[in-house]
Amino acid sequence: MMRMAMASAGLNRLAEGRWTLHSRFTQAVNFSHASGELLTFYRYGKGMGPAGILLSTRDFARLATVTAFEKQGQTLFINGTPLSARRMLTLTITPTRLVLADLSSFHADSGLCGPLHQLSLDAPPCQSLLRGLQRWSCGEKPDWLSLTGLGPGLTPSGDDMLVGAMAVLFASQFSSHIQQHPFLPSADQLALLTTSVSCSYLNSARVGAFSSPVLRVVRHLQHGRDPRSAIRRLLTVGHTSGADMLAGIVVALKWLQVSPRRSMHARSGNDSYIYPGSGDGELFPRRQFTTQNARRD
Structure with missing residues (x-):
């Protein structure tokens, strides 16, 4: 032994x-x-x-x-x-600024939102995640009934999306806000909504702990390195779990880009926790980022 x-x-x-x-x-x-x-x-x-x-x-x-x-x-x-x-x-994240990942070259299917390269914020699961993120950022209790336990498998796709989104929140300096305003239902409530395996990952995520493939993607996005190898590694996790976590990561990053934290403190200018990176091909084109910022400003 x-x-x-x-x-x-x-x-x-x-x-x-x-x-x-x-x-x-x-x-x-x-x-x-x-x-x-x-x-x-x-x-x-x-x-x-x-x-x-x-x-x-x-x-x-x-x-x-x-x-x-x-x-x-x-x-x-x-x-x-x-x-x-x-x-x-210690599989936790040090907060710093993030870049936005480009999924245009990844054709893997997610469990709820179709192929990653066609990921749309208009998809109902993405809309549920966006609404919950916005409510939570305003200090309200998010309603995750439309996502928790949604999809097949030991870790349903909706739960995997929540794990990915929480990785972004911890990576972008929201950890103190999570302590003040819980992002997830209590562990007892969560156990009634989804599988025990999924509860294990979600309960780890609530304290800022994530799997090594998720951490690798986030760290590449934090430091502006080419994230494609890390994304490919994450996509090998489970049947669609890796793709679903990646979908949650991207949806949360896009939410951060267009939704300043008005409810938390007054602020102006560009979001300090997202930056456009080096302009390399693996990131969103700088032109796209600049256009979106111009609309918001």
């Missing part, structure tokens, strides 16, 4: 005691606690989630016969053998 994992993340947020097998997949194995929380083991090479353990391919295969373990702090006891991690990761 393995004694040392490659890395762990978010274990301090998870309950102590006994965890039992929830679901098993080729790239991830989920275990659940009586509290309803999930802890995920990830196979190396497919990214790391916001709360779980990263294992080598050989050690991941050894989970095939594991049905339960005990958690004590940062250590898991599997069949009596302690498992700890070489590295403890």
Whole structure:
């Protein structure tokens, strides 16, 4: 049995005691606690989630016969053998300015909004997300009933869009506003609206923790680097989960571009948390950004 994992993340947020097998997949194995929380083991090479353990391919295969373990702090006891991690990761975002991603070369299908290269803010899920973002930014309680649990799979598409949008909010200096005005329903309410696996990702997102593929996209957008390789990596996540999170990221970025935070403080001029980047081909053309800013000003 393995004694040392490659890395762990978010274990301090998870309950102590006994965890039992929830679901098993080729790239991830989920275990659940009586509290309803999930802890995920990830196979190396497919990214790391916001709360779980990263294992080598050989050690991941050894989970095939594991049905339960005990958690004590940062250590898991599997069949009596302690498992700890070489590295403890903090999968959070440092706020700074963002660029807008161009999806024109990505034809992957999202779960709710069609092909990414044809993503339209007029699509009903995008409109639901935009309305919720606007209500939340004004200090009102957003109504996510039209998005939470919407779509097939263990992480429904509407939930994935919310995760992507929350990554943008944390990346663009909204973290303090999230603490004052909760973006999501409480964990208990959320458990009634969607799947347990999706709740795990959403509850991590509410504290600013995201999977490594999401973080990589956001960090490329923050630093003006070519995001295309990071986007392609995110698109490999799940059946449409990566595409849905990317849709949420782009919708939230476009909302930030055209919706100044009037309700939070008086301000003038361009949005300081979005910039047009270097004008390279992988970003929105500077001409498009300038035209949109001119309309708003």
